[in-house]
Amino acid sequence: MAELEKQTLPSKPRSPIGFGQKLLITHWRSLLLLSVGVYVPLQIFGLLAFKVEQNQGGFPWDLPILVAIHSVAQPQLDQFAVLLTKMGSFWTVLPTLSAIALILLFQRRWRSLTYLVITAAGSATINRTAKEFWHRVRPDIWTSAAPEFDYSFPSGHAMTSMTLIAILVVLTWDSVWCWLTVMLGSVFILAIGWTRLYLGVHFPSDIIAGWMVAIAWAIGVSLIIRPFSQSANIISEQPVSETKLFPEEQQLINEE
Secondary structure (H helix, E strand, O other): OOOHHHHHOOOOOHHHHHHHHHHHHHHHHHHHHHHHHHHHHHHHHHHHHHHHHOOOOOOOOOHHHHHHOOOOOOOOHHHHHHHHHHOOOHHHHHHHHHHHHHHHHHOOOOHHHHHHHHHHHHHHHHHHHHHHHHOOOOOOOOOOOOOOOOOOOOOOHHHHHHHHHHHHHHOOOOOHHHHHHHHHHHHHHHHHHHHHHHHHOOOOOHHHHHHHHHHHHHHHHHHHHHHOOHHHOOOOOOOHHHHOHHHHHHHHHHHH
């Protein structure tokens, strides 16, 4: 009997190195996601922000890219860009997020709903705070068909569109809809970014900075809230974790 118990008990690492190896094997996916999804985007955003702080004119490639994109301008394309760019504004995306929130509320997906609210509200707050902090003036190269009068860095449309798609990817994680969301969402994000450059209301560095900070925020919140645990998504059946706290979360509350 003792022999059988020894065989069923998990083997204990005999050294700190062995323990560390087991941790890495267990959590390598989370660590990779933390590195690629949070650390790298924040580093890129930090480099862009530092350069903008030193020089409001930005990078040598900002103006040439703007001029190249606008070189194909024509009245019909202007109208299309003005119409399309509205789809990336916060007030246009808000009804979509509200509809998703109602679905999650109806399905009793408290964890996913909490993730959506925190990610969306946090993204809007970060964008407004960053604009007021960096005070970057928008480009003034030609008369825009849809002028903007607030600050430029980072792009609110870029952050809003990226945040929306990131939320949808997380909520459809581990389902067949995830890849469709990634593909269609990528087209949507790039299209919104193009409209901001074509209309001349943002520098390319504004767009990239908006994408990066939105990715880092959305993924960072997902690692804390963990709405995709137990293959939770808005298509599959509701997992138990959507309406209950995890053991470690309950322990923290009990300790308080």
